[in-house]
Amino acid sequence: MNSPVTGPVIGVVGGGQLARMMAPAATALGVELRVLAEGPEVSAVPAVRTAPTGDYTELAALRRFAAEVDVLTFDHEHVPTEHLRALEVQGVAVRPGPDALQHAQDKLVMRRAVEKLGLPNPQWAEVRSPEELVAFGERVGWPVVLKTPRGGYDGKGVLTVDDPHAAQSGTAAQWFERSRSADTGQGLLAEEAVPFSRELSAMVARRPSGETVAWPVVESIQVDGVCDEVIAPAPGLDPEIGRAAREAAIRLAQDLGVTGVMAVELFETPGTEAGFAVNELAMRPHNSGHWSMDGAVTGQFEQHLRAVLDWPLGGTDPVAGAAVMKNVLGEENQDLFAAYPEAMAAEPRAKIHTYGKSVRPGRKIGHVNAVGSTHEVQRLRRIATHAAAIVRDGGDHPGSADLTARAVDAPWGAVPAAQSEAPLVGLVMGSDSDWATMRAAAEALEELGIPYEADVVSAHRMPAEMLEYGRTAHERGLRVVIAGAGGAAHLPGMLASVTPLPVIGVPVALKTLDGMDSLLSIVQMPAGVPVATVSINGARNAGLLAARVLGSAPDVAGRELRERLREFAAELAEAAHRKGSALRDTVSRGADSQD
């Protein structure tokens, strides 16, 4: 018998679902995962070989556990900082270490750190009395948000205070009372109620040697203060804001000396200078990163293990372009497994993750991932939402029409509003008078359900904006540009000279020359800068050609679009047959009447 080869031993303090989901990654990597469990029946216990029960608030229990592992990490942030310092003194590799972890344990410490780094904070203050809270509210405007610096999560420990009266009574008054009697020397955290368009999350991982990587910034949809759904990458996010948010998260990780995975929860704040503000930090794998288990080259749990072992970090790209995560929160159905067959049959693409927890209303008991291309985000949302609803409700769930409505309602005519499906095709024209011709392209795209943006960009009247449009097109997520122009029609070729995307040119006929001037201006490009030219006034074909380009992609969305195009071709053939038949009828009636 050969002895098995096991790698380093990682100890996780806490046996919740985060510890549980580290187990599959540990098995693949061949490292041993041990869990210090709150009891024999917590989520992580069935997933690991060794899970002693112990109280993480007792230093002795932590010491016993740490003695058997190579590195210590966490399922949650509630281990007392002083215990972690004691373990570090003893030589235990605590990752993340207490100096970093306190920023996730204490929101006042976090606010100070964010401020020190010059990263975008909401307005905030430490308040020690109802009077100080009133003063803060009078300064930044009501309502304000009052937080207990420690122990809050999923909406707990967070209170919206509407006015001076509420600041001096009810829950707020109780919190101040409790804070004073706890005698921690600390006040409460007051924050302005940031006007935000949505919540984002920037997740990073850092290892002790310093390497730090970031996943794409995701959109996190909260319901009643609890994460409900995550869309990765965040649809329609301004690439500048995405880059800045990732950089902010990387700077925080580096400056605070984080090891392991960290989530930086953000508000998207259109109109402010940064475009976002830091909401909270979590120094561990996070709900907003669950999509990465199936959707990224490296999932957050594998990455966390690599990071705490100081192993090189893995790729963070979405493996198929996009992913959606939907939480399963407990409701009536107590028997998840009885609902599985229906959920699996309804959504074969759904990836179901179970936490092994008993069902209580509102409790996170699992999640569902769906992975696909950026082109099918709404479909992924429907898949994940539908499967999660069946598991939650015990089957017989009608689906999720609300999401469909949201996708269909996406406005067009400019860049679609944030949170609707991001445009894949940029439809531009040299003059608004070209719209009469170019609208046929828009209609073709709409018929095929392809999101697009439309704009007037004149090569001659606004050359700088035109070049900027072309240069940034691919960065903004566009995958094809359709450009229509007439006369000395330079727009398609000029755009093609600054974008790596395929540019489709539509020669628009003006009053003279029957569009031949436009055609030759567009089609006769020099070698090196191609324009895909369609017929004079052939805007409909430009839209269909854009669809073929998107349908050429090697993913599921591409295949589906190809299918739709084939159906479309079949309809075209049928219409031609009908017309032929009508013509034959006419001709034969004509022949009859001549008889």
Next chain:
Amino acid sequence: MNSPVTGPVIGVVGGGQLARMMAPAATALGVELRVLAEGPEVSAVPAVRTAPTGDYTELAALRRFAAEVDVLTFDHEHVPTEHLRALEVQGVAVRPGPDALQHAQDKLVMRRAVEKLGLPNPQWAEVRSPEELVAFGERVGWPVVLKTPRGGYDGKGVLTVDDPHAAQSGTAAQWFERSRSADTGQGLLAEEAVPFSRELSAMVARRPSGETVAWPVVESIQVDGVCDEVIAPAPGLDPEIGRAAREAAIRLAQDLGVTGVMAVELFETPGTEAGFAVNELAMRPHNSGHWSMDGAVTGQFEQHLRAVLDWPLGGTDPVAGAAVMKNVLGEENQDLFAAYPEAMAAEPRAKIHTYGKSVRPGRKIGHVNAVGSTHEVQRLRRIATHAAAIVRDGGDHPGSADLTARAVDAPWGAVPAAQSEAPLVGLVMGSDSDWATMRAAAEALEELGIPYEADVVSAHRMPAEMLEYGRTAHERGLRVVIAGAGGAAHLPGMLASVTPLPVIGVPVALKTLDGMDSLLSIVQMPAGVPVATVSINGARNAGLLAARVLGSAPDVAGRELRERLREFAAELAEAAHRKGSALRDTVSRGADSQD
């Protein structure tokens, strides 16, 4: 404390790496996995909570183990059939059951079943003596392959017999001797040495209710009879053969009543009627399916658990289009974990899977997956091969130049040979005289490393072949068609009318009319059937436009191609600057000389 909610209990007989790799899937699904282990130190033991040691050849041990589980399945096929029948009689859910399993346990039984179903077998015979083997060899031609019906795997129990002398001496003679003395009433299996171009594998999963699904057929590269590398889907596989192979595997699964995952190993046999022949069956997750762990919507281990539980089966599509699996076979390096950091740093996209086994030469100790688009299969092979080599050799590995050479050497001029990268662009022209113009498209594709095929397809001289080419283009994996034609140039438009792919038209100038006839024939298509027209004789731009279309895809390969296109644009700009500078020099020298 809430009691955890665990689903059904699955018992796996055997604790090898296949049982081990079921554990992460079980954790995600929330079902309990127990292993009947050969000893306390086998591969699966560290990955599961409960792994009693027991001898699977003893019915009593199987009975004890089965009493505690809801369903029994297997890590290997070596459990005696009579024990499984005894367990079934007792009411144990044995999946796959003994009636199915015997086809994977006994190659003679398998050959008879394949024959009965009319699926393509090589020529074979049961031979009971050297004389019968000689007679078989004289009939089908030497060499022949001699197999022990039971117990062989990874090249063991398989002997190539070159001539009548070898059939009557050495190993062959010993095998006949052993077979006679074992007195099983069975002979040995003799098979013709099938001339095959490569090995394929068709994997399916079936659940007791009957639902059966198939993954794409993969290419399996064997070295010394052991699986070395798997490419999914099999590059350049004739879609008809792929479909027939999947159907054969599904029929086998249904007819034999398989439950769980089954691999049907195949030979690709060009020139034969079926185009493939059945080699072996494995009724369990299989090495040729490891790619699916990271590369398919549903990995084979999750699928196996769903199948044996009779839960609906999951999607089998490659999640990003393609995947490559490279086995790590033991060599000198004994400390895999010391090599991990280098492998991970070198290949951040590599997914390393470790079996927790001690290293012995040639032993399967792990594998590496790489996932990406069909466009980057050669890159995925390099990633997986490089990471596996570092783990195997303990670091300091130079990379895998052999693969690079293989990719670069891919012939063009027709469909590339099997095993080279599948073409993404179809380059067709109405006449071979168009090649002088159209070669510029081929050159542009070659410069950008894009695989393509080139052919003459005349709309007027071979209309049926032309339509067939267009209709099947997307099925054969092409993603763009470039068509060049001159005069009454119908080829691009006709192809566009039968393919959902984008068609790029190149107007080729003939002797008269300067190509204006070709241009208008190509560009002025009716609404509904677009052709992306480039300038007259603009074949180079057609190649570059095809690259932009491929670069528009939302995957990693697309992004990389976009990057190359941007570098290309920068080179173009630099060349233009150089020419400008040279021209300025000339002009200023001219001005000087005039002074």
